[in-house]
Amino acid sequence: MSHPSAPDPGTAADAPSLDGLxxxxxxxxxxxxxxxxxxxxxxxxxxxxxFSAVHAVTATTLADYHAHERHALAVTRAWQRxxxxxxxxxxSWPADCGGLGAPAWQDEVVTEEQARFGVSTxxxxxxxxxxxxxLFAHGTHEQRVAYLPPILRGEHGWCQLLSExxxxxxxxxxxxRATPVDGGWSVTGQKVWxxxxxxxxxxxxxxxxxxxxxxxxxxxxxxxxxxxxxVDVRPLRQMNGAYHFNEVFLDDVLVPAGGLIxxxxxGWAVLRTMLASERAAIGGGTSGRSATRLVALxxxxxxxxxxxxxxxxxxxxxxxxxxxxxxxRMAAGHEIAAAGPATxxxxxxxxxxxxxxxxxxxxxxxxVVDDPLAQEWIERLLFAPGLRLGGGxxxxxxxxxxxxxxxxxx
Ligand SMILES: Cc1cc2nc3c(=O)[nH]c(=O)nc-3n(C[C@H](O)[C@H](O)[C@H](O)COP(=O)(O)OP(=O)(O)OC[C@H]3O[C@@H](n4cnc5c(N)ncnc54)[C@H](O)[C@@H]3O)c2cc1C
Numbered sequence: 001m002s003h004p005s006a007p008d009p010g011t012a013a014d015a016p017s018l019d020g021l022x023x024x025x026x027x028x029x030x031x032x033x034x035x036x037x038x039x040x041x042x043x044x045x046x047x048x049x050x051f052s053a054v055h056a057v058t059a060t061t062l063a064d065y066h067a068h069e070r071h072a073l074a075v076t077r078a079w080q081r082x083x084x085x086x087x088x089x090x091x092s093w094p095a096d097c098g099g100l101g102a103p104a105w106q107d108e109v110v111t112e113e114q115a116r117f118g119v120s121t122x123x124x125x126x127x128x129x130x131x132x133x134x135l136f137a138h139g140t141h142e143q144r145v146a147y148l149p150p151i152l153r154g155e156h157g158w159c160q161l162l163s164e165x166x167x168x169x170x171x172x173x174x175x176x177r178a179t180p181v182d183g184g185w186s187v188t189g190q191k192v193w194x195x196x197x198x199x200x201x202x203x204x205x206x207x208x209x210x211x212x213x214x215x216x217x218x219x220x221x222x223x224x225x226x227x228x229x230x231v232d233v234r235p236l237r238q239m240n241g242a243y244h245f246n247e248v249f250l251d252d253v254l255v256p257a258g259g260l261i262x263x264x265x266x267g268w269a270v271l272r273t274m275l276a277s278e279r280a281a282i283g284g285g286t287s288g289r290s291a292t293r294l295v296a297l298x299x300x301x302x303x304x305x306x307x308x309x310x311x312x313x314x315x316x317x318x319x320x321x322x323x324x325x326x327x328x329r330m331a332a333g334h335e336i337a338a339a340g341p342a343t344x345x346x347x348x349x350x351x352x353x354x355x356x357x358x359x360x361x362x363x364x365x366x367x368v369v370d371d372p373l374a375q376e377w378i379e380r381l382l383f384a385p386g387l388r389l390g391g392g393x394x395x396x397x398x399x400x401x402x403x404x405x406x407x408x409x410x
Contacts, residue, residue, distance in 0.1 A: 018086050022102065030106060034113050037086060042117035050118025051075045065235055065243040066198070073157070073199045076123040080154030083110070083121075090152045093132065096141075098149030108331055123196060125281065126204070127151040127158040133277035134204060134221070138262035138270045147202065147223065159200035160274070161191040161224065161248055168193075169396050171206065171271065172216040176250060178207040184256040185209075187224065190249050195390075197233045197246035200226050204274060205255070206267050219267030221274075223259045230254075239382070276340045278391045280330070283323070283343025290354035290380065291320040297361055300373060312357040319350045338405030341397035348387040348394055355381040 018037055024030035043049035051072075059065040083089040084098075091106045093099025114121075121128060128151060135144045150156040167174040176189025187207055197203075203224045210218025226233075230253040236245045262270045294316050295304075303309035323346045330339050358377035359366040366374050388394045402408040 018088070021087060022100075027105060027109065031109050031113065034088065034109055035116075037088070038113050038117050041082070041086075042114070042119045045116070045118045047118055051079075052118045052120045059243055060241040062235060062243065069198050072123055076121055076157075077154040079119050080121050080124060080128075080152075083114075084153050090128075090132075090148075093148065093152070094144075097132075097144050098152040105331070123199060124151065124154070124157050126160055126196065126200070127156060129281040130160065130274050130277050131158050131204065134261060134270055134274050137273045138221070138266070140258075142258060143223065143261065150201075156201040157196060157199050158202045158204060159194050159196045159226070160278075161194060161197075161203045161205040161250075162271070162274075163193045164190060165192055169393060172219070172268070173212075174206055174208060174219060175212065176205075176207045178205075178209050178220060178222065178255065181254070184254055184259065185222065187222070187250050187253045187255055190247065192236075192245070192247050193390075194233075194246045194248050195244060197226070197248050198235065202226060203248075204261075206271055209267075210265055214265075216268035217265055219271070220264050221261045221267040221270035222255045223261060224250075224253065224255050225259075228253060244386075275392060279340035279344035279397070282387070282391045283327070283340065283345075283347045290351065290358075291316045293376070294354055294357060294361075297358055297373065297377070301361055303361060309361055312360060316350070316354045316357060319346065319353065323347060323350060338401045341392070341400040342405065344391055345394055345397040345401070348384070351380065351387050352384040355384045 018033060021030065021033060024033055043051070045052060059068045080089065087100060088110050090097070090099040091102035091110065092104040093101075095101055131151060132148060135147060139147075147156070151158070161176075162171055162174075164174055164176060176187065176191065178185040178187045185207075187205065189207065191205075194203075203226055205222045205224040206219055207222060208218050209220040212218065224231075230251040232249040232251070234247045234249070235243045236247060237243055238245070291313070294313050298304050298306075298309045298313050301309075323343060326336070326339070326343055326346065330336060330343070336342070355377060359381060362371075362374050362377065365371050366377065368374055369378055392400075403410055
């Protein structure tokens with residue numbers, strides 16, 4: 001079973017056929033066939049063709065940033081298309097949404113196997129992980145069949161237009177306004193910290209359709225076309241000199257009537273679905289997985305038998321294992337209250353502690369940016385604070401775990 005194919009630059013003739021994959025009798029058999037496909041198709045981690053970190057933009061000039069984004073988008077698109085043609089993209093999605101109607105565990109296997117190789121679809125993280133959750137829960141059939149298949153084919157990336165200068169954790173005070181006009185909505189306002197805004201074709205937008213006093217009840221969610229007049233994307237420079245985020249100014253931008261997701265004034269419910277899937281996706285991410293790399297670092301430094309080094313590494317292995325077990329319980333369908341916030345919190349703490357541990361192991365070498373052993377960890381160290389914020393801060397995750405997970409008062 002594979003998707004109907006179309007001409008595509010990313011498809012190689014030498015990839016092994018996955019015909020009959022739906023007949024793989026067990027998870028083990030399915031995994032073995034998918035792994036064999038990746039082994040003959042995907043570059044190895046660390047090889048010259050490895051593009052698994054290509055989405056983590058470290059360009060230090062604006063021109064470099066735009067060139068990097070173009071390159072990152074091209075390789076990500078080609079790879080996503082290749083997965084699609086092999087029948088490995090969105091296998092569990094319904095056929096009219098571009099999927100194959102297969103069991104959900106098969107998508108998990110593909111994600112797990114893919115993480116072993118030097119490839120990535122992270123530039124499409126919003127499109128692949130948040131948009132489907134939102135549209136399956138709140139979208140119309142027309143929206144699903146219009147927006148989802150181009151995502152699976154690697155044609156359309158998405159971004160999230162949520163945070164504003166005056167509304168981060170407290171998104172209920174968002175003030176970007178959507179006003180009814182002939183044929184839809186006119187949107188005006190400012191968003192900030194938008195990842196991937198320069199490459200996204202569409203955005204999930206939260207905007208005010210009611211009064212400020214209504215708070216969350218005055219918000220609605222929309223699909224906004226990023227390639228139209230009135231959308232002004234301005235990249236922001238970070239403390240490490242690199243670019244990742246953008247400010248997005250919206251000036252009388254049109255969203256057609258069919259772009260309203262969920263009911264008018266129901267934006268908060270849509271937002272909750274979006275944030276829950278984002279937190280689970282961040283918590284299930286692979287880029288911050290660091291235990292294996294820490295073990296390798298301790299060995300390279302000749303510290304594998306040093307009790308102090310072993311203690312640091314063992315703590316990282318235990319944290320990562322705890323995260324894996326929590327994710328496995330979620331995947332097996334166990335009801336775990338506040339599971340998304342819990343995995344996101346564990347993940348961000350793991351990233352931070354592991355980067356700190358690596359710096360302890362490296363000692364003074366950790367201050368030398370072009371030291372080959374230190375480079376990776378310096379990047380991880382500088383990225384770790386961002387993981388505490390994106391998708392909702394650690395404090396907000398703790399609030400949600402306390403209230404929804406433990407039943408404590410607000
Ligand atoms: C890597 C990364 C990617 C991001 N990508 C996007 C994106 O694509 N789209 C987008 O819209 N946004 C994005 N963001 C923005 C992110 O969602 C916000 O930074 C985050 O929600 C926090 O908002 P804020 O920065 O305004 O901080 P604030 O909300 O002002 O918080 C400041 C501090 O106060 C604490 N605080 C606030 N409220 C409470 C409370 N009720 N209880 C306890 N403590 C509290 C916070 O934890 C924090 O420490 C991204 C951020 C990062 C770092």
